[in-house]
Amino acid sequence: MYAALGAAVAFYSYPFFPGLPGWLLLLLLLPFIIAICLFRVLSLNKLSVFVSAAALGVSIGLAAGAMAPRAASLGLPSESINAVSGMLIEDPRQFNDDRGMGILALEASSAGDGLRASASGSITVFFPADVIPRLKEFGRGCGIYTEGKLIQSDRGLLFRASAVHIVKPASRLEQFRTGLRTGLLTKFSPKIDSENPASAPVWSSLAMALLLGVRDNLDSSLSKGFAYAGCSHVLSLSGMHLALLSGLVAFFLRRILGLKPAMIVGAVFILFYVWLAGGQASLVRSAIMYFLGAACVWGFLKRDALNLLCLAFIIQLLFQSGAGSSVSFILSYLSLAGILTLGETLHECFKGSIPEIIGAGLSASIGAFIATSAVVSLFFGELRPVGIIAGLIIVPLSSLFMIMALGILIIVNIIPLLFSPLNAVLTLVYRLIEYAVAYAGKVPGLAAPNPWPVLALSIIMAGLIYFVQYKASAYRSAIAPFKN
Incomplete structure (x- = not known):
């Protein structure tokens, strides 16, 4: 975690440093790696380890900043x-x-x-x-x-x-990929009426967006509706999409192969899917998290979600440094960090007072919203708090839609006669999503052109959440003996 914080500070402040060659900055990594190893071996105090980890992170951030593509240089006026x-x-x-x-x-x-x-x-x-x-x-x-x-x-x-x-x-590999994508996209638009070959299911464009990240044919009103409902992240390929697809693979293979072999097959599937979908920053983050999770299953790493997220940040910053300054990259990590910290803390506070099925999703939504509010304000100038509640309905509906869309594409190729009844069911789910998005989008947003007050308020809210959790924990500890 300290290394990730150091890397983030150095990377996002890199423009203030004089231009240094990337190889020189990478060379700075070596002494800090040696120092950390020595601290571990000699069992020195934790403060020394934390300082070394932060220094290592600074070196990584500087190296990533040096390797990141700079602004276009055209060579002519x-x-x-x-x-x-x-x-x-x-x-x-x-x-x-x-x-x-x-x-x-x-x-x-x-x-x-x-x-x-x-x-x-x-x-x-x-x-x-x-x-x-x-x-x-x-x-x-x-x-x-x-x-x-x-x-x-x-x-x-x-x-x-x-x-x-x-x-x-x-290249031949890219040509193969383009041909495969084109072939798959045609599968998203099966014809309903043979006399009118231009007709296609109303849900096909949303299926393209959620399964392959292609939003070319997505209805502009629906796309804006997701944004107004505070749920635009649903349309960006990320952890939700990857978890569903890899979960389906694991579900069918786990009982046949066992957990560990199924994780390996899932990793291969994820590599293929990320390559096919295009390698968006949020999708790559989710893939790295999956690989790190697989390493935990195999016993190579400890199961600590927050530390795994920090390690994924460092890895992606080094190998995809060009994406580090993109909005999707920043929001992807901040939202998951908010879920794993503020969201988990709120979840503990909600236990016993809110049903688990609601409390888990609500706490995650609030945590992600608080963690990303300042950045959203900086880039978009408006906040959509309605997304905290709307996401509890829109995200599950979208997940159900993804599973059904993938299922119908497989089933129809085997039994074409089943298309009509399956299409009717999927169209109903699509209409429910459309209605939920439109209804939530009617709630006005909050103008936030200045990110600094938003950041200050976010810090205060985070502090309040931790204070409430501390008081609740102290109260439970005080009454525990009486329960016995």
């Missing part, structure tokens, strides 16, 4: 650039108006007078509607040359493309 080229590093995303966007790892930039220069970093490119089908066909990893206009926004440089040329196909 921005006002003269009319074309950029590079490689798509994410699957292109399509909007409801058929236009789209993608992240381009820059290789070169061009100006109107024929000048061409090397470029580095990454830039968000907005594509016209007519090129999206072709970009989806070639997929992540392909090289493109795009003409258009460079735009300076409050979030940095953007590029609005007017023409796009595919100059290099993706």
Whole structure:
């Protein structure tokens, strides 16, 4: 935990440090690793170990900061650039108006007078509607040359493309992945009416979003409804989605293979799923947590959820440092940290006064909300407390929907005649989600343009929760002898 705190402080304050080469910062890890080993062997006091762990974390944070991709460097004056080229590093995303966007790892930039220069970093490119089908066909990893206009926004440089040329196909492995994704996505839209092949189940776009993270065809009103209901995290592939899918695998394999072999098969499945879905930061975090949990089952690590989360943070920061500054990365770790600390404390307070089926979910929701409020305020300027209650209904419904959507896709390929009755049931669940999201979304949010008061209030609420838990624990200890 101390190492993770040190890493977080160093990584997020890295812009204030002078630019140091990454290899030099990594070299700083060695003496701290040796120091920690010596402290353990010599059984020195815990304070020394904590200080060394924090120092090790600072070195890791600095190293991750040095390795993280920096802002785009175009090599030419921005006002003269009319074309950029590079490689798509994410699957292109399509909007409801058929236009789209993608992240381009820059290789070169061009100006109107024929000048061409090397470029580095990454830039968000907005594509016209007519090129999206072709970009989806070639997929992540392909090289493109795009003409258009460079735009300076409050979030940095953007590029609005007017023409796009595919100059290099993706690797064979990426081509296989793109073909597999395309094939799976067609399975999410089985035709209901053979005379009207354009018709598809109303739930298909939500199934794509929850199972593969593809929100291209998701109804904009439903997407906004999740956000207004304070449940936008449901649409982002994360621990909930991975737990459900890996849980299904474990359920069918555990009795056949046993717990430990089933964990290995589950790990292979998770690696494949993360690769197929695209490696979003929150999904990678969940995968690392699964692997660490498997190591606990095999006896290599102690079962301590908070320490495992901290270890996952350090691992992901080193191997996916570019994602460390993304909102999804930050919120993913903060929300789970809030659940494991404030949520568990509240859960203890609720025992005996609130039914367990409600208390467990409510305490987790409150813990995650408090832990993430300041960051949500910073990036979005608004808080949606209704999500604390709405999540108790929307999250279970979404989980049920995921299981049923996956089941119907498997069953229909075996017995096509069952599609109509299964479709009717799944459509009903979809409508329930739609209604719950719309109803919760009507509750107004709280404007919070300044994150500092929100942070202060969050700290006060956290302190109050721990104080109440302390008083409750003291009260139980005082009356325990009388119960005997």
